[in-house]
Structure formats: C-alpha cells, structure tokens
Amino acid sequence: MKHKLSQEQFEELLRGTFAPDRFPSPEINHTLFTRLEEKELYRMEHKFVGKIPVLAAAFCLLLTVSVFASWHFLSASSVAEQSIPELSAAFDQEDATKVNAVRTQKGYIVSLLGLTSGAALENETDAVDKNSTYAVVAIGKEDGTPINMDDSYFASPLIQGLTPWQYNIASMGGAYSQFIENGILYRLFNCDDIEIFADRKLYLCVTDTPFYPTEAFHMDEATGLITEAKDFDGLNILFDLPLDPAKADPERAKQYIDSLWNDSDDGGEEIPSLPEMTVEEILKKGTVVESSRKVLTPDKNGMLSYSFSSKDSKMSESASEEFLFPDGAEGLSPTFSLTDDGAILYEKAKDGTITAFFVELETSLEAKD
Amino acid sequence: MTYEDLHDVVLLHGKSIYSFCRHLTENAADADDLYQETFLKAAELCHKINKSQNPRAFLIRIAAGIWRNSLRKEAGRRKILPFSSLSDGEEAVSPEQPPETALLQREESELLSLCAKRLKPKLRLPLYMYYTAELSLSEIASILHVPVGTVKSRLWRAKQELKHDLEVHGYET
Secondary structure: OOEEOOHHHHHHHHHHHOOOOOOOOHHHHHHHHHHHHHHHHHHHHOOOOOOOOHHHHHHHHHOOHHHHHHHHOOOHHHHHHHHOHHHHHHHHOOOOEOOOEEEEEOOEEEEEEEEEEHHHOOOOOOOOOOOEEEEEEEEEEOOOOOOOOOOOOEEEEEEOOOOOOOOOOOOOOOEEEEEEEOOEEEEEEEEEOOHHHOOOOEEEEEEOOOOOOOOOEEEOOOOOOEEEOOOOOOOEEEEEEOOOHHHOOHHHHHHHHHHHHHOOOOOOOOOOOOOOOOHHHHHHHOEEEEEEEEEEOOOOOOEEEEEEEOOOOEEEEEEEHHHHOOOOOOEEOOOOEEOOOEEEEEEEOOOOOEEEEEEEOOOOHHHHO | OOHHHHHHHHHHHHHHHHHHHHHHOOOHHHHHHHHHHHHHHHHHHHHHOOOOOOHHHHHHHHHHHHHHHHHHHOHHHOOOOOHHHOOOOOOOOOOOOOHHHHHHHHHHHHHHHHHHHOOOHHHHHHHHHHHOOOOOHHHHHHHHOOOHHHHHHHHHHHHHHHHHHHHHOOEEO
C-alpha cells in the first residue's frame, strides 16, 4: 500500500528534513577558534614592520624596473616559504616559470615573481594540490608608501577566449594567502591548473579591487585577446604568462570549461534549468505583454536590469549580457526568468540592442509545484 | 568586520552553517572540515564582510565554493552513498510523538535526505541554501550568479525529482 503525502505534508517534510538543526560540536568550535587565533597572530606578525628607507627608495627609482625587482622583492620561493613551506621547492624547480616581470601603473609597482604547478613537487604533500597552478605577485607603491593590509587587491589568471568575469580565480577554485613585508604586499595564490590552456594566450591580472571588476579589461570577441581598459579608474595591470604551449591539453581544457559553468561537476549530463519548456514553447503557450517591452541599458558593472508589474505581481531581474547571450548571437536568449505568472524573455537585435519582455502564462511552472 | 566579529558570527550562525555543511557532505568528518575551512577562508576575507549585511549569506557562498571545488577535484573517486550509511544517529526523535509516528517521520526524513544527496549539485545547492541556510531567493540568486527565476525553477525541479524518488519508494505525492 502506498503511503500518501499531501503537498503540505511534503513541504513540511522538506522543512523538517533540511532544517538547520545540526550543531557543530564544542570541540570543533574550540579547534576553529584556536585556528582563527593562530591565523590572526600570523597575519599580525606579517603586517608592515617598517618603512622603506627613503634613500633606498629614491635609489631604486633611478634603477631600471627589473633591477628594482631583483633588489627589493622577495623571491617566489621565499614568499612560499612563509605561506606554504612545502611549495617553496616547486618555485625553484627547473620547469617553474620564473617570470620576475615588473610593471608600474597609477602609482603602483607590481611584480609577478613566479609561477609553478603543484605537480612540479617531487614529493606529494597534503598542503599542495598537484592539480593547481600557484603564482606569487608583489604589490608595492612607487613612492614607497606601505601597502595597507586592509586594502583590497584582486589577482587572477585570465585566459584568451574565456570571458574574464566568468573565468577567473573566483570561479576557478582559487585561494590565496598574503603578508606584508617592508611595505610590499606578497600574495601567493592558486587556482585550478591553467597549464591545460597553455596553447592560448594566458594572462595574470592585478587590480586594486576586492573582486573582478568587469570594466577593467576588454576581451576582443573575434580574437579572444584580453587588454587593459585605458579608461579604468584604478590599477588594472595585465601580465603575460609565458607557459610552455607543449603543456596544453585541449581535451581536458574543454572538459574543464564545460564543468565549470554547466554545473556538471559530478560528471553527469547537463540539466537545463527548465527541461519541460523552451523559450519557443513559452512563446507558443503564453501571451506576450507588449506593454512590458523595455530596452535594457547596462549599468556601470555591465548588468542589465528589468522590472515590470504584471496584473498579479511585480518582478525585477538583473543579469549580464554575457550571461544572457554567451555566444553573442542575436535573437532570443535561451535563458529566461520564471515568475509566478509568466516568464521574462530577452532578445538581442542586430544592432546589439537588448530588449526584455514579459510573457504571461496561464499556469506557470512554479504554479504546478 | 574584524576577527573578533568573526568569533561572534561563529556563535550566531554556526548552527546554520554547520547544518548546511552537514547536508552537503557525506559524513560528519567532512562536514567538520568544510565548516572549519569556511570560517578560516572567511577570516582571510573578513575585512570584506559588511556586518550590516547578511554574513550568513557570505559564509554560505564560501562554503558552497569550497564544496564545489572539492567535488571537482574528487570527481573521479566519489562514491554513491549506500542506504545503510545515511543514518548517523544524530536525528532526534521528538518525545511528544508516538514512537511509530516518530519512527515513520525519521524514515521519511532519512529517505528524503538520501534522495537529496543524489540530486545534481545544481539542484542540491539551492535546496540546502533555501531550507537549511534559510536564505532568500534573491540571496541565493546572488550567490549562484543566476536570476531569481532560475533559482525558483531549480528549486521546483529539485522538489519534483525528490517527489519522484519518494514515489519510487512507495509514497504517493
């Protein structure tokens, strides 16, 4: 005999089953607090401890930029020694990429000190992920003013042909640790292996923002090449990453790209958001509300916002053009937003204008629930 | 937010974050690790957390990110959880309920919990974010970088799949 569950009982079961009713054990919290305190002590120990001597700074500015780097920046392995000691040797390996490139921009001096793969380590260790790429950057001020630990910086690899706002350290399994020594910020960061993309042009971007700023860099849609935006108000440096193209693995690269944003992390097939309905079906079954049509203009962050009040509800949505039209093609976006009584559709015209409009559905998918 | 504030956040939101971690992971040890890693990562970013906003959403974003990364890295060696390993004895039985009702509810919860673990991450994350982390649809949309409508549809899809799984196991929904 089947046990019957009403809609209310099912909802109650959901709420009961997934309710936040698990407490961390006191031991776990105790360990956590200890680790947090250790982390805080470490951070304080590595904060700025003294100014760069004025004479030394002046002397350095007379030297070429690359000499400045060799004189005043720690080596990548020294930085790793202070953050992940086990990784230090990897930066000294022969196949590590010793970049040591230095750029100055908008009052900053930034150096890419080194790049290596976790796989470069001969001995496996839990502290180092062999499927990650590790890099070290140094950020200082040209006038010798010390960097403040509370200032935000963003450093990330970028990949030719992959939209920077989607494919950067934030989405690519990134992490970092950093400390300040002699007023210079040293950041060791890692992300998923980028060597598999070595047949493309690879970059490392550094900005003075907490997250990836969409307006800091441009990607040429035809070539996929990425460049610094000249009019960006802030630090937006781009280094070339000279990785050996022989290390590229296009097959793995393709799989990685597919898995990153298709959410098929567990190897399963992609589930479309609404498998039962396509944009075409929505148009076929619903009624377009002509008064809802609005031309969307991107805000300073590149987001397109739409709002409309239908007879039953008020809706508002926000999404980027890259999200709605990932391949840049004109026509209807395959992505749409479902509301309680219909769907918001997006359309791109030949001249690039994007319009959103509302399609009223008598019984929306949500209403079936 | 300072380190001291983060201690308060642990005490204030620890239960919610830990429950979220516990549902995402397959055992208590992994949940402990994910929970700790979440706060340690938050410690690195605590200067970016605005106390006046919702730190729970920020922490859930971090936890989900760490979990997704671990999924990707361990994709080749993840195992399907056997039925017998689901119950870890942590679920309490309400003393007010008759034993048979409590037992039935516990069985239903165990079944639903197991079914949820078989959902794809795309559907599982919004489910736990909504019911366990108790985030709003717009907060979930912000974390997952998708429109609110997509969050709704993923939740709907998750529930449909759970209903279907329950039906396979003899329930009529």
